[in-house]
Amino acid sequence: MKLPRFAHFTGAYFTGALALAASAALSGCVAPVGPVEVTRFHAADITPLGHGTIRVEPAPGQLDDMEFRAYAGAVGRELTRLGYTLPLPGESGSGQVALLSLERHRYLPQRNSNPVSVGVGGSTGSYGSGVGVGVGIDLSGPPPEQVETKLAVTIQDRASGRHLWEGRAAFTVRASSPMAQTSLGAAKMAEALFKGFPGQSGETILVK
Numbered sequence: 755m756k757l758p759r760f761a762h763f764t765g766a767y768f769t770g771a772l773a774l775a776a777s778a779a780l781s782g783c784v785a786p787v788g789p790v791e792v793t794r795f796h797a798a799d800i801t802p803l804g805h806g807t808i809r810v811e812p813a814p815g816q817l818d819d820m821e822f823r824a825y826a827g828a829v830g831r832e833l834t835r836l837g838y839t840l841p842l843p844g845e846s847g848s849g850q851v852a853l854l855s856l857e858r859h860r861y862l863p864q865r866n867s868n869p870v871s872v873g874v875g876g877s878t879g880s881y882g883s884g885v886g887v888g889v890g891i892d893l894s895g896p897p898p899e900q901v902e903t904k905l906a907v908t909i910q911d912r913a914s915g916r917h918l919w920e921g922r923a924a925f926t927v928r929a930s931s932p933m934a935q936t937s938l939g940a941a942k943m944a945e946a947l948f949k950g951f952p953g954q955s956g957e958t959i960l961v962k
Contacts, residue, residue: 789960790946794953804837806849813855828944857904863897899929
């Protein structure tokens with residue numbers, strides 16, 4: 755039996771609505787990702803940057819643990835992409851050194867607003883007047899836990915100790931975000947830190 759045109763339209767509309775709902779559900783499963791705040795400084799002479807051998811090492815006071823090594827690996831990959839050569843395992847020395855420091859903190863943000871609000875309103879018009887009292891209660895629950903990561907890299911000439919370049923990156927995401935995982939967060943922060951290397955000295959940018 756041939757369906758009326760309205761039935762065809764309704765079926766197509768229903769199918770489209772299901773597709774939109776599925777798309778919205780999938781997008782809702784992806785935790786929001788904030789931008790990486792990056793600041794860079796470099797010497798007036800940038801010719802030594804971007805070539806030669808360089809080794810990634812912990813900055814003074816930095817713990818050399820598995821989390822640090824994940825970020826050091828990400829930084830090393832970015833440095834090779836820029837033109838540097840990393841020493842082979844067992845090789846000693848390098849023309850330059852990249853001193854890396856890492857900080858990661860978990861915290862719960864504090865709400866600034868009062869969870870309970872009371873409002874009084876009045877109205878007048880041709881149909882009478884009235885006064886109403888409204889009570890609003892915030893039922894959204896506490897803010898989600900956040901993970902803040904700060905990454906700093908200083909490139910120095912190995913022989914003289916002269917600072918050639920310094921970069922700092924800061925990144926905050928929900929603890930439930932995939933980007934809070936070390937493997938994903940390290941790659942994102944290292945990529946943002948060296949984007950447009952060596953960058954404008956003293957400028958702070960946001961890298962999405």
